[in-house]
Amino acid sequence: MKQIFVCLAMFCVMLPSAVAQTAAPETGSHDRLGSADEVAIRRISADWIRFYNAGDAARVAELYTEDGYYLSAHILAHGRAAIQAYWERGIKAGGHIDFIKVLTLSYARDLGYCAGTYQATNAGVTVDGRILIVVRKVNGRWLMAAHETVVRDQPL
Numbered sequence: 761m762k763q764i765f766v767c768l769a770m771f772c773v774m775l776p777s778a779v780a781q782t783a784a785p786e787t788g789s790h791d792r793l794g795s796a797d798e799v800a801i802r803r804i805s806a807d808w809i810r811f812y813n814a815g816d817a818a819r820v821a822e823l824y825t826e827d828g829y830y831l832s833a834h835i836l837a838h839g840r841a842a843i844q845a846y847w848e849r850g851i852k853a854g855g856h857i858d859f860i861k862v863l864t865l866s867y868a869r870d871l872g873y874c875a876g877t878y879q880a881t882n883a884g885v886t887v888d889g890r891i892l893i894v895v896r897k898v899n900g901r902w903l904m905a906a907h908e909t910v911v912r913d914q915p916l
Contacts, residue, residue, distance in 0.1 A: 797867055800902045801874055801895055805860040812857050817848040824904045825896055831908040854883040860891060870897035878909065887911050 804823055811819035821844035824830070830837040830846060837846045858879040865874045872895045879888040894906040 797872075797897075797902065798865060801865055801867060801872060802862060804893070804895065804902060804904060805862060805874070805876070809857045809860060812847065812851065812855070815851050817844045817851055820844070820847045824907070825898055828904055829906045831906070833911065850882070856881045858886070867895065871895070872902070887914055 808820060808823055811817075811823070821840045824840055824843050826840055827838070828840065828843060830843050835846055837843045858881055860876055860878045862874055862876045864876075866872055874891075874893045874895065876891050877888060878891050879886065881887075889909055889911040891910075892906075892908045893904050895902050896905040897903075
């Protein structure tokens, strides 16, 4: 799984130099947002939180491409059906996403990425970690092609 993460990170660095980019963290207000593409890419995180916390794994899965990937230390889910099944288990286990903070976002043409941090409370235990999302524009809509989360070592 480490090799896949390295490939994703290399993909992000190798985007063309004519990339629209912002490094401003997501603060909850949208006054610093730029283009319609940037707004749409940032909206993925907000929609993801809203759908997941509402217990709607099907709507979460719709945010991924048909052939999308979700990767973590626990799973490699490929395709919407597998992704939906994974998030259904998380929701049933009492998962809740507290926030996703966008640290950087870049895109060009129909490819881009978003990196940030997140906090989740799962069955009463709060954890935080890192997130990397590779997005692809499909039929005019930005969707997650690959989504990786890494839980940070939590302080004792």
